[in-house]
Every structure is written in structure tokens, then in C-alpha cells.
Amino acid sequence: MTSIFDESGQVIPCTVIEAGPCYVTQIRTKERDGYEAVQLGFGEKKERLVSKPLRGHFAKAGAKLARVVREFRGNGIAEMQPGQEFTVDRVFAKGDVVKVVGTSKGRGFQGVVKRHHFGGGARTHGQSDRMRAPGSIGSSSYPSRVFKGQRMAGRMGGTQITVRNLTVVGVIADSNLLLIKGSVPGAVNGVVEIHKLTTQQ
Amino acid sequence: MEKIKLVEATQMKSGIPDFSSGDVLNVHVRVIEGDKERIQQFQGVVIARHGAGMNATFTIRKVSDGVGVERIFPVHSPRLAKIEKVKEGHVRRAKLYYVRKLAAKAIRQKTNA
Numbered sequence: 001m002t003s004i005f006d007e008s009g010q011v012i013p014c015t016v017i018e019a020g021p022c023y024v025t026q027i028r029t030k031e032r033d034g035y036e037a038v039q040l041g042f043g044e045k046k047e048r049l050v051s052k053p054l055r056g057h058f059a060k061a062g063a064k065l066a067r068v069v070r071e072f073r074g075n076g077i078a079e080m081q082p083g084q085e086f087t088v089d090r091v092f093a094k095g096d097v098v099k100v101v102g103t104s105k106g107r108g109f110q111g112v113v114k115r116h117h118f119g120g121g122a123r124t125h126g127q128s129d130r131m132r133a134p135g136s137i138g139s140s141s142y143p144s145r146v147f148k149g150q151r152m153a154g155r156m157g158g159t160q161i162t163v164r165n166l167t168v169v170g171v172i173a174d175s176n177l178l179l180i181k182g183s184v185p186g187a188v189n190g191v192v193e194i195h196k197l198t199t200q201q
Numbered sequence: 202m203e204k205i206k207l208v209e210a211t212q213m214k215s216g217i218p219d220f221s222s223g224d225v226l227n228v229h230v231r232v233i234e235g236d237k238e239r240i241q242q243f244q245g246v247v248i249a250r251h252g253a254g255m256n257a258t259f260t261i262r263k264v265s266d267g268v269g270v271e272r273i274f275p276v277h278s279p280r281l282a283k284i285e286k287v288k289e290g291h292v293r294r295a296k297l298y299y300v301r302k303l304a305a306k307a308i309r310q311k312t313n314a
Contacts, residue, residue, distance in 0.1 A: 002205050002256070005212060005279050018204060
């Protein structure tokens with residue numbers, strides 16, 4: 001993340017995202033696939049690292065060997081052509097409201113205090129080893145089991161997270177960069193999906 | 202990471218004087234009142250510099266009518282019309298938070314300004 005100044009001199013925290021160029025690798029149609037969507041490829045990959053079937057898939061569309069392939073639904077898919085290029089300024093403009101979908105940073109095996117914001121136990125009053133303990137996980141003879149969904153320690157992070165209602169504060173067309181106000185899920189250099197929202201959600 | 206630097210480069214100002222803690226600066230601040238814009242000067246001792254690159258800020262302290270006033274400015278803020286170096290100070294610390302407790306004369310002696 002970094003920050004920029006707006007017209008009035010206010011500092012705006014923002015995330016810099018390389019958003020494009022993306023190439024249309026396939027068009028999904030109602031007749032053939034049962035749904036309408038556009039498949040976009042982003043990034044580049046060396047030829048020897050792409051499997052032969054995928055190479056054929058990209059060649060058919062006349063697109064570059066993409067690192068990431070994702071499908072998007074929306075309007076105007078019927079007019080798109082395989083191999084068509086999308087640059088950041090064709091899709092986004094300053095002031096747009098977007099949602100960003102990404103994979104959050106993996107935190108490994110974490111206790112309940114970090115993972116579920118439990119309060120932990122008392123540090124004093126004769127306690128020992130209770131500081132970050134979860135406490136009771138249920139009643140005893142009835143129900144004689146632990147309910148499903150009981151929050152416990154375990155793997156944290158590394159899951160899909162969506163952040164809605166982020167604002168585009170800048171578009172730099174020549175380097176395909178998008179400036180989004182606030183933070184987005186995932187690590188530096190991670191891959192995210194950006195969806196334009198027509199209304200606030 | 203280079204992409205971030207690319208964005209920051211468009212935001213950063215050039216020609217900012219080289220200054221450090223202990224220096225006396227005169228900062229010309231653009232003040233917007235309604236549709237009018239005027240310049241307000243703020244002169245005082247730099248007591249801290251913080252951050253690097255685009256996010257760098259500095260803290261200026263002055264004593265106005267016996268009341269200590271501190272303002273924190275982003276170095277590259279477009280609201281700053283001009284940064285003028287009035288006096289060079291000589292101090293042994295990067296952060297001069299201790300001057301808040303000192304009298305005006307003691308501050309002058311401490312900063313050699």
C-alpha cells in the first residue's frame with residue numbers, strides 16, 4: 001500500500017494493482033455451456049510451463065499464454081471476441097465502486113484468541129496456563145457432545161475473502177495500474193479479481 | 202514493488218530543502234476558505250522527521266502567545282506552497298520531544314539556533 005494526495009490535499013491510503021492487459025480466452029454461451037460468461041487471461045507464462053491442452057486453448061483464442069484464467073459474468077459479453085484485449089482504462093474509471101476478491105494471507109495454525117477474537121482467561125487471581133485458553137466448549141451430560149461449528153483453534157487465513165464498496169481513486173493507463181482506496185485481501189503480488197459494482201452493496 | 206514507486210513518483214515533489222531536526226523552518230501553508238485561497242505561514246523548530254518517500258512527515262513546534270503549538274505536515278503535501286529553511290540547528294538527537302518541557306531560552310541553547 002501507499003498513499004496519494006487528492007485535489008484538496010487530503011492523504012488517501014490506496015493499494016496499487018496491476019489490472020491488465022487481460023485477453024479474452026473463451027466466451028461461454030448459454031447454448032453450449034449453459035451460462036454466459038467471459039473467460040479472461042492475465043499475466044504471462046513460459047511456454048514450457050503451460051500444458052499442451054492449455055496451449056491449444058490459448059492458441060484457439062489467439063491469446064497469450066496466461067498465468068491466471070478467470071471467468072466473469074456481466075453485460076455485453078455477446079459483443080466480445082476471443083483474443084480481444086482489455087486494458088485497465090477500458091473497464092475502470094476514477095470514482096468507480098468495485099469489489100475485490102482475493103485469497104487472504106495464510107496465518108497457519110492459530111489459537112482462538114487470534115482466530116476468533118476470544119478474550120482469553122485471567123492473567124492473575126491464581127491462574128496458570130489460562131491466558132489464551134478457549135474456556136468451556138459446551139455443557140456436560142446433556143448434550144454429551146460438542147456442537148458443530150464450535151469455534152476452536154485451527155488453520156487461519158488462506159481463504160477467499162471479498163471486500164465490497166471500494167472506490168477507484170486513480171487509473172494509470174500506460175502502465176495498466178489501478179489505484180483502489182483502502183486495502184485488499186492477500187499478500188503483496190497476490191492475484192485478485194476486481195468486479196465493478198453498479199450499485200453500492 | 203517497483204509499481205508502487207512508479208505511482209509515488211507522480212505524487213512526490215522535488216526541490217524540497219534538505220532539513221533535519223533542530224532546524225527552524227518557515228512553512229507556507231495554503232489555506233482554502235470558501236472559494237478563496239491564501240497563504241499562512243507557520244514558523245518553528247523541526248522536532249521530528251518521520252517516514253520515508255511518499256509517506257514522510259515532519260513535526261514543527263512553535264510557542265505562540267505562551268502556548269506550545271505543534272503541526273505535523275506530509276513533506277510532499279500539495280497544501281504546502283513552500284518550505285523555507287530559516288536557521289540550521291545543531292542537535293544530538295533525531296527526535297526532540299524533550300523540548301516540550303523546556304523554556305524558550307533553553308530550546309535556543311539546545312538547538313544552537
